[in-house]
Amino acid sequence: MITVLSGGVGAARLLRALRNEIDPKELCAVVNVGDDLVLHGLTICPDLDTISYTLAGLNNDELGWGLRDESWRVMKELHELGGESWFGLGDRDLATHLYRSQRLDEGATKTQVARELCQRWGVDIDLLPVTNDTIATVFATERGTLSFQEYFVKYHHDIEVRAITIQGATESRPTPEVLNALRTSSRIIIAPSNPLISIDPILQVPQVRELVRERRGDVVAISPIINGAALKGPADRLMREFGYDVSCEGVATFYDGLIGSIIIDETDRAFESAIRSRGLDVRVTTTVMADPSHASQLAKAALA
Amino acid sequence: MITVLSGGVGAARLLRALRNEIDPKELCAVVNVGDDLVLHGLTICPDLDTISYTLAGLNNDELGWGLRDESWRVMKELHELGGESWFGLGDRDLATHLYRSQRLDEGATKTQVARELCQRWGVDIDLLPVTNDTIATVFATERGTLSFQEYFVKYHHDIEVRAITIQGATESRPTPEVLNALRTSSRIIIAPSNPLISIDPILQVPQVRELVRERRGDVVAISPIINGAALKGPADRLMREFGYDVSCEGVATFYDGLIGSIIIDETDRAFESAIRSRGLDVRVTTTVMADPSHASQLAKAALA
Numbered sequence: 001m002i003t004v005l006s007g008g009v010g011a012a013r014l015l016r017a018l019r020n021e022i023d024p025k026e027l028c029a030v031v032n033v034g035d036d037l038v039l040h041g042l043t044i045c046p047d048l049d050t051i052s053y054t055l056a057g058l059n060n061d062e063l064g065w066g067l068r069d070e071s072w073r074v075m076k077e078l079h080e081l082g083g084e085s086w087f088g089l090g091d092r093d094l095a096t097h098l099y100r101s102q103r104l105d106e107g108a109t110k111t112q113v114a115r116e117l118c119q120r121w122g123v124d125i126d127l128l129p130v131t132n133d134t135i136a137t138v139f140a141t142e143r144g145t146l147s148f149q150e151y152f153v154k155y156h157h158d159i160e161v162r163a164i165t166i167q168g169a170t171e172s173r174p175t176p177e178v179l180n181a182l183r184t185s186s187r188i189i190i191a192p193s194n195p196l197i198s199i200d201p202i203l204q205v206p207q208v209r210e211l212v213r214e215r216r217g218d219v220v221a222i223s224p225i226i227n228g229a230a231l232k233g234p235a236d237r238l239m240r241e242f243g244y245d246v247s248c249e250g251v252a253t254f255y256d257g258l259i260g261s262i263i264i265d266e267t268d269r270a271f272e273s274a275i276r277s278r279g280l281d282v283r284v285t286t287t288v289m290a291d292p293s294h295a296s297q298l299a300k301a302a303l304a
Numbered sequence: 305m306i307t308v309l310s311g312g313v314g315a316a317r318l319l320r321a322l323r324n325e326i327d328p329k330e331l332c333a334v335v336n337v338g339d340d341l342v343l344h345g346l347t348i349c350p351d352l353d354t355i356s357y358t359l360a361g362l363n364n365d366e367l368g369w370g371l372r373d374e375s376w377r378v379m380k381e382l383h384e385l386g387g388e389s390w391f392g393l394g395d396r397d398l399a400t401h402l403y404r405s406q407r408l409d410e411g412a413t414k415t416q417v418a419r420e421l422c423q424r425w426g427v428d429i430d431l432l433p434v435t436n437d438t439i440a441t442v443f444a445t446e447r448g449t450l451s452f453q454e455y456f457v458k459y460h461h462d463i464e465v466r467a468i469t470i471q472g473a474t475e476s477r478p479t480p481e482v483l484n485a486l487r488t489s490s491r492i493i494i495a496p497s498n499p500l501i502s503i504d505p506i507l508q509v510p511q512v513r514e515l516v517r518e519r520r521g522d523v524v525a526i527s528p529i530i531n532g533a534a535l536k537g538p539a540d541r542l543m544r545e546f547g548y549d550v551s552c553e554g555v556a557t558f559y560d561g562l563i564g565s566i567i568i569d570e571t572d573r574a575f576e577s578a579i580r581s582r583g584l585d586v587r588v589t590t591t592v593m594a595d596p597s598h599a600s601q602l603a604k605a606a607l608a
Contacts, residue, residue, distance in 0.1 A: 083406060095379075
């Protein structure tokens with residue numbers, strides 16, 4: 001079994017590539033739920049949805065989020081009513097959130113709902129929310145405390161962050177499925193997701209960081225920083241704001257003590273020896289999953 | 305000020321007709337919320353919505369419920385996901401429920417939300433939910449306890465009812481606006497809504513029945529039973545099941561002690577003297593609001 005600590009888009013693409021290399025039944029994802037939100041009464045799990053939509057082949061490549069063949073009737077009407085319409089929810093996408101919210105009201109867990117949806121979509125990788133409890137990544141900024149989606153979507157992550165807190169993490173419990181995956185997997189891969197706001201919320205759930213630390217010989221991280229920048233999102237900006245070098249070496253620092261290996265991009269070959277001198281194994285390959293052959297190369301490196 | 309105790313469609317049509325006879329600012333509706341439900345995480349208020357959609361001229365005449373120019377993308381997708389799709393929610397209609405659910409989460413009351421929506425739609429009649437607390441009309445049947453919408457929509461009210469309970473009514477509080485309307489209105493009209501499941505939940509909210517009783521000289525009910533049947537819905541069947549005569553006289557019995565007058569249909573003239581002998585004033589007119597002129601006649605009779 002291979003377990004992938006996963007945020008959204010980067011993790012989704014990695015999982016899609018890994019699925020081509022090994023039996024999908026041997027693959028599971030421990031997914032961040034710190035971005036989850038309740039909006040309009042609906043429980044929305046952006047990372048779980050991004051991954052399952054991508055693995056189902058239903059993802060919207062043009063937008064980079066949400067579902068393909070999407071329509072926007074509800075949002076348009078909500079906007080006309082004067083409702084909160086800054087967080088785009090397509091009509092197809094809304095069906096997912098209605099389904100999940102109803103099932104949670106009926107007493108199902110996020111884990112169960114993820115399995116039900118994956119089954120419906122023919123997704124054969126086990127997607128495991130790190131916890132069934134509510135945790136929330138919040139940002140202290142000059143505009144006050146912002147929720148994840150306020151920071152990310154409303155302000156386009158174009159605002160200085162002073163502190164990141166994962167509310168509820170201390171009291172949350174990892175699911176038994178997650179603990180089992182972390183204990184029994186032959187390898188744990190940290191996806192090229194944002195270390196501070198996609199992976200750290202997973203690590204802050206009790207027992208998870210300790211388990212990853214114990215397994216560090218089998219843990220490999222893929223650097224989301226390539227040639228001094230993130231491909232997407234605010235990982236570079238946040239690393240700078242929190243005092244990390246904006247490089248694959250900074251990523252190695254962030255994961256210090258938790259990983260045995262790191263995969264860095266060919267353009268970052270210059271960092272190889274410095275990282276090796278920390279006692280880490282370094283693999284150099286293309287880490288940009290621009291096309292299937294590159295994604296396959298990265299997947300092979302992660303499994304090697 | 306004229307106050308109308310209101311259920312859904314019948315009340316909506318009456319209010320639309322009354323608005324043409326008097327200044328809408330002199331008109332308010334105390335609306336049943338016993339049908340309200342939480343489904344897919346959304347708080348849905350069918351009677352409030354039916355009335356406001358109708359008064360806004362947005363109602364769907366073909367369906368008899370919901371909004372005109374409706375589309376069904378979300379429901380179709382939800383059905384394909386295996387979600388609960390027996391309660392039809394159009395895409396436009398969903399925007400209303402998303403708006404309300406978000407505002408309630410933010411701490412607004414149903415009263416505030418109704419005002420916001422009415423303002424947005426240009427509805428100038430004050431629509432007052434009888435309470436901001438949660439009450440729920442439930443049915444004891446051979447298939448167990450059913451919620452209002454399970455009874456009404458899922459089973460098409462084609463099932464024997466043994467008992468009707470308004471859960472939460474005893475602990476609920478009428479809003480100050482409702483108490484004020486009942487105390488100060490020159491007339492209280494009971495709309496031709498279902499006495500047992502649209503009007504009774506209003507009356508079961510503490511203080512409401514007592515206030516209506518005190519004001520009975522100014523209270524006029526419009527019989528929803530015409531020529532031994534209800535125009536729509538299960539009022540006739542339920543009256544029979546609960547031992548009431550299925551006639552305007554049975555309606556007078558149901559409202560015994562609460563009304564000073566009753567408006568009955570021309571086809572029910574035979575009941576006039578029997579009802580008069582109970583000490584009630586009886587007005588005979590057309591009560592079927594089939595076209596604007598008939599609706600206007602009924603409205604004039606209710607205001608006379």
